[in-house]
């Protein structure tokens with residue numbers, strides 16, 4: 069029996085609602101497989117935890133995460149309790165950085181039964197490869213003067229190392245897919261970091277002569293995600309641009325509630341982390357209506373990452389069939405509650 | 420007879436095709452009015468000009484612009500000839516900054532006859548107020564080391580003065596519209612500039628107790644532009660976020676080819692500049708298919724700004740009727756050529 073240790077962090081808001089529900093599905097999959105068992109180490113780290121302890125996670129928290137095979141996270145943030153930059157940098161971004169999860173992978177595809185807001189969504193299917201360790205998300209900067217004279221300076225830091233490994237990851241991925249990479253830039257307006265990004269993109273591209281490349285400015289690219297999403301395959305983007313593109317990709321799919329994400333540690337030194345694209349949605353908690361599909365699709369990415377691709381495929385099939393049968397939450401135009409979607413998927417898997 | 424002097428800069432690509440055509444419409448409007456005359460001072464400043472002269476505009480260029488009542492610009496940039504950051508910073512962004520056009524205004528609305536890519540566009544009608552002088556578009560920064568160790572640093576600079584005047588402009592605008600302002604932020608990931616932005620937004624908001632306010636992170640806001648654009652009225656955003664939101668707004672309308680923009684000098688010291696949201700689109704030049712509506716709607720904003728609101732309204736009415744009658748270019752699903760759209764509008768105005 070293979071034992072896999074998972075750090076589970078439900079976090080805030082709907083994270084606390086969907087994560088426990090989806091663990092039932094993981095258990096069902098483990099039983100189906102027969103040769104694997106998931107052991108959960110669940111942590112209450114959240115904004116509520118912060119109010120009690122003054123920190124988002126305990127001192128030994130990171131060490132405990134390091135001892136597990138993967139981190140399964142719900143959502144972090146509840147600005148009514150704790151300012152976002154405190155909660156996020158104390159937990160989500162801290163884990164991304166200290167577990168060296170340098171790449172963030174976020175697929176988007178047209179799913180039958182999910183009403184895309186687009187009149188003609190066609191059959192789009194793309195993946196955004198997002199730089200996940202630096203760039204515009206930087207603690208370098210500060211303020212000077214006060215009152216009318218106050219100035220805030222924010223530094224974006226782009227290293228060759230991080231830029232190159234992200235772009236290379238995208239090219240490698242494209243080789244296993246359609247052979248096309250689009251780079252998100254803004255070198256016409258942002259004159260230091262983005263021309264650097266473009267240059268690395270061109271240089272790395274030389275190692276992949278068979279891959280078709282294109283660069284689009286982020287403003288145009290956002291417009292294209294709406295006007296022709298089916299024309300994209302692999303998109304590579306900086307931390308901020310990847311963030312924007314993936315929420316937009318989720319919206320184009322039809323709901324932020326279904327979009328998955330994986331924060332990948334590419335050298336295997338520390339665990340990778342799996343968290344959906346959606347946030348904690350404090351406005352809808354307590355009503356049982358949160359969509360568990362984003363979290364489940366994220367679980368599928370985790371299963372694939374852990375080498376349990378067969379279980380990942382079973383899960384994805386059950387997700388698609390369930391949605392196709394109209395068992396879906398209200399954000400997808402359905403009437404089902406979180407637990408009903410979960411129960412249906414479990415019934416499907418065990419049928 | 421009131422004489423208005425306009426600096427005309429067709430610029431690159433389709434700018435050279437649509438600007439001269441739309442001047443015919445301006446002349447028609449002046450004739451209808453009878454009391455006003457436009458005098459054009461046309462400048463060949465463009466990437467081709469750069470190849471010949473090594474600069475995007477001559478030394479006395481800015482002084483010549485300063486002597487006119489408004490600047491009417493097509494599009495700048497042709498990366499096959501000149502790198503974007505050279506052409507843009509040598510002309511478009513240079514004018515925005517040196518003519519102190521500190522605010523960029525970009526409306527988006529559902530227009531009958533323009534096929535929005537959204538299945539249910541409803542009747543959205545919003546305006547993005549974009550900071551236009553600083554922020555993420557900054558020349559502060561550079562590189563250190565080379566090869567594998569190279570690092571690019573990009574500074575975003577947010578002054579109290581520029582942040583506050585932009586936000587205040589948005590609140591003033593909201594008072595004349597629906598009384599609702601949405602602020603684009605990303606303070607959960609970008610921890611110096613964006614919490615500063617949020618703070619100024621809250622402080623300025625105190626002066627407008629009757630205005631309803633909301634802050635959305637840029638990623639979520641982009642998603643909302645697709646899922647519920649009709650819920651927005653005035654949106655205020657930094658330079659980069661405003662750039663992204665307005666291209667997206669144009670895409671949601673149905674074509675980047677119709678979206679207008681105004682770069683406003685708020686103290687009247689220097690002329691304001693009117694340029695559509697679309698770029699130079701070098702891929703479609705020479706075929707006569709460029710959509711002149713973005714440029715024309717931009718002309719309407721210029722007329723309003725010059726106090727010729729009546730002519731502005733006449734023009735907007737003619738634009739909407741023309742599109743409604745199906746006289747439109749292919750990006751809008753029509754078959755008309757640039758000049759046919761213009762001729763139809765002139766016929767309408769003079770009928």
Ligand SMILES: CC(C)[C@H](C(=O)O)[C@@H](O)C(=O)O
Nearest residue numbers: 256257287496507511662696
């Ligand atoms: C061309 C570019 C520098 C410009 C900008 O980003 O400001 C354009 O996209 C715009 O929105 O006017």
Ligand SMILES: CC(C)[C@H](C(=O)O)[C@@H](O)C(=O)O
Nearest residue numbers: 145156160311345607608638
């Ligand atoms: C919560 C926030 C800091 C985070 C990010 O921007 O990375 C989220 O939007 C995401 O995309 O995972």
